[in-house]
Amino acid sequence: MADLPPIRPGMVIGILGGGQLGRMLATAAADLGFSCHIYCPDPKSPAFAVAAARTIAPYDDAAALAAFAGSVDLITFEFENIPLETLHTLGTQAPVLPGPMSLEKTQDRLVEKAMVAELGIAVPPFAPVADQADIYSALARTGRPALLKTRRLGYDGKGQALVRAGDDPVAAWRTIGEKPAILEAFVPFEREISVILARGRDGATRAFDIAENVHAEGILSTSKVPAAISAELAEEAVAVARQIAEALDHVGVLAVEMFVSSDNRTRLLVNEIAPRVHNSGHWTMDGCTFSQFEQHIRAIAGWPLGDTRRHSDVTMDNLIGDAVDTWPTVAAEADARLHLYGKAETRPGRKMGHVNRMRPTSTR
Amino acid sequence: MADLPPIRPGMVIGILGGGQLGRMLATAAADLGFSCHIYCPDPKSPAFAVAAARTIAPYDDAAALAAFAGSVDLITFEFENIPLETLHTLGTQAPVLPGPMSLEKTQDRLVEKAMVAELGIAVPPFAPVADQADIYSALARTGRPALLKTRRLGYDGKGQALVRAGDDPVAAWRTIGEKPAILEAFVPFEREISVILARGRDGATRAFDIAENVHAEGILSTSKVPAAISAELAEEAVAVARQIAEALDHVGVLAVEMFVSSDNRTRLLVNEIAPRVHNSGHWTMDGCTFSQFEQHIRAIAGWPLGDTRRHSDVTMDNLIGDAVDTWPTVAAEADARLHLYGKAETRPGRKMGHVNRMRPTSTR
Numbered sequence: 001m002a003d004l005p006p007i008r009p010g011m012v013i014g015i016l017g018g019g020q021l022g023r024m025l026a027t028a029a030a031d032l033g034f035s036c037h038i039y040c041p042d043p044k045s046p047a048f049a050v051a052a053a054r055t056i057a058p059y060d061d062a063a064a065l066a067a068f069a070g071s072v073d074l075i076t077f078e079f080e081n082i083p084l085e086t087l088h089t090l091g092t093q094a095p096v097l098p099g100p101m102s103l104e105k106t107q108d109r110l111v112e113k114a115m116v117a118e119l120g121i122a123v124p125p126f127a128p129v130a131d132q133a134d135i136y137s138a139l140a141r142t143g144r145p146a147l148l149k150t151r152r153l154g155y156d157g158k159g160q161a162l163v164r165a166g167d168d169p170v171a172a173w174r175t176i177g178e179k180p181a182i183l184e185a186f187v188p189f190e191r192e193i194s195v196i197l198a199r200g201r202d203g204a205t206r207a208f209d210i211a212e213n214v215h216a217e218g219i220l221s222t223s224k225v226p227a228a229i230s231a232e233l234a235e236e237a238v239a240v241a242r243q244i245a246e247a248l249d250h251v252g253v254l255a256v257e258m259f260v261s262s263d264n265r266t267r268l269l270v271n272e273i274a275p276r277v278h279n280s281g282h283w284t285m286d287g288c289t290f291s292q293f294e295q296h297i298r299a300i301a302g303w304p305l306g307d308t309r310r311h312s313d314v315t316m317d318n319l320i321g322d323a324v325d326t327w328p329t330v331a332a333e334a335d336a337r338l339h340l341y342g343k344a345e346t347r348p349g350r351k352m353g354h355v356n357r358m359r360p361t362s363t364r
Numbered sequence: 365m366a367d368l369p370p371i372r373p374g375m376v377i378g379i380l381g382g383g384q385l386g387r388m389l390a391t392a393a394a395d396l397g398f399s400c401h402i403y404c405p406d407p408k409s410p411a412f413a414v415a416a417a418r419t420i421a422p423y424d425d426a427a428a429l430a431a432f433a434g435s436v437d438l439i440t441f442e443f444e445n446i447p448l449e450t451l452h453t454l455g456t457q458a459p460v461l462p463g464p465m466s467l468e469k470t471q472d473r474l475v476e477k478a479m480v481a482e483l484g485i486a487v488p489p490f491a492p493v494a495d496q497a498d499i500y501s502a503l504a505r506t507g508r509p510a511l512l513k514t515r516r517l518g519y520d521g522k523g524q525a526l527v528r529a530g531d532d533p534v535a536a537w538r539t540i541g542e543k544p545a546i547l548e549a550f551v552p553f554e555r556e557i558s559v560i561l562a563r564g565r566d567g568a569t570r571a572f573d574i575a576e577n578v579h580a581e582g583i584l585s586t587s588k589v590p591a592a593i594s595a596e597l598a599e600e601a602v603a604v605a606r607q608i609a610e611a612l613d614h615v616g617v618l619a620v621e622m623f624v625s626s627d628n629r630t631r632l633l634v635n636e637i638a639p640r641v642h643n644s645g646h647w648t649m650d651g652c653t654f655s656q657f658e659q660h661i662r663a664i665a666g667w668p669l670g671d672t673r674r675h676s677d678v679t680m681d682n683l684i685g686d687a688v689d690t691w692p693t694v695a696a697e698a699d700a701r702l703h704l705y706g707k708a709e710t711r712p713g714r715k716m717g718h719v720n721r722m723r724p725t726s727t728r
Contacts, residue, residue: 033704
């Protein structure tokens, strides 16, 4: 990236994907003087409401992609399931950051896990499941319970099925739609944590304080900072995230979700990588001077990374589905900052907003 | 306002004026789930880049105003020089907050000063200057030096001229364009402060910590929080701002600039009222959980006002004209948060952005 000059205020950042992450990236970019152009197939994309320009088109519309790339100075994305072909096409016209490797290695759960394991980083035992017959040999490697996950396009617990003792594994195979999959051992964990780390074009990295996460039905429910882990373990977690970012030659924000194992043999196990800003980093909007969104924009823009110190402890609670209807109560709390995504339709399991509840900084 | 129901997330807030204040109001409103429609005659308005809808039309375009009012659930404004007639027209179609009295009393410096004086609040000695002949009698009341200011449409030092000992007052009269004016005594002051106070629809008020301001060539240069004033004086300043807000039946954020007199007889003198978010409140974006922009939106929306505690001390420096070119240096400072307004053209005296420089909270 050394040959790419930093982008200047007034220039245009193109963002692929128009969900809440794109929306929060767009307002962070605007605050630094950039103009944003959102590209998303969904005409109701929440990010459109805070962007200077919008393109509504599928991700394989060559003409729309060309026009988009021609109108921006730099391209980034808010989610990892963009076709690689799309990124390659765009990349011939405008710089795209993070680069294609960040997507290539994380779009496929099997490729991702294999890469992490090859780096010598601990992951739960896993095995590929290409067809129904593979499930039994895979189960022999992972033991039970185990999670069967589609290799591609799963998120928020979608495309996953649990295989417990006594369960018919073929039922799980059917649940996930009989698609190429990965079977992962369900490791007993003490807690789930995530590292939100940014890597600049120059290779510099900075991590926010580590969040402790609680999921419900496969969807992130709460992130709490600081996580109740030792400084030593926190340092190890950041080192793991940094190693992954470097292996991907990642530029931008990267999230690495990990388990803290409840047996003492392996302490950290990498669960999932997201090559982008992440729900478990939303607390930074109110707990730090620079949010993960500004940090991502700084990283891809070629600017110095922002300081990651936290000025307040935060518990971030997602507002999922009907929970958004609690907004009047939240708005009346003295230390709760409400963030709503402007989604017209409330659906079960849909992320409608989040609340950051602030506390004075602890010494941890 | 008791009969007006609170507006809900998903509803549309119309903002008159598309400058940086409108821009920052729009992103704050979006964060609460509102959609914004900006109305501004200037096609290059910085606020357009972060709004869901925009109308480019003069403030007296009846058809455009009607279409705008018909498309929004609530109307507010980012500057006080909107024709009263415009507000009245809009008000027949949609709620407008703050109400017309807030504008009526602050659009005209003479009306404003007279109102404040009638409330029993100290102001610098002043006198009306309707034509050239009035200047001499006015000077007899104010003494010299005195500031001659147009009654209407002045901002950032425009429409002002100083009359010192030995100066020909007629020259000042010509400088301001021979327009209806007010002559104000130039009082010796120890410091300039401002109170940023919000008043809700229910009459509840909340003030941010008081900022100490430095102007250069009539334009705000720096605001520093906390101001180096006693707790007693701070309390008095807030009481003055509250009294003014109540007299105006103001709903929303209001800024009151005051002098702390350097003689000891009268301690606070009201200099200027802005019935809106204000440059000297920009520090709240990074020093408090809820910024003045969110506070204004909460107030007009009929929501509870946000907590105004500050978690960090802040010095806000405006980036005026070419000073915006220092952005690469500012971006590299660990504790400096850069805010740029996305204005295409840099002009001398033009506010291009600001920097909030953070320090740990002092005990003051």
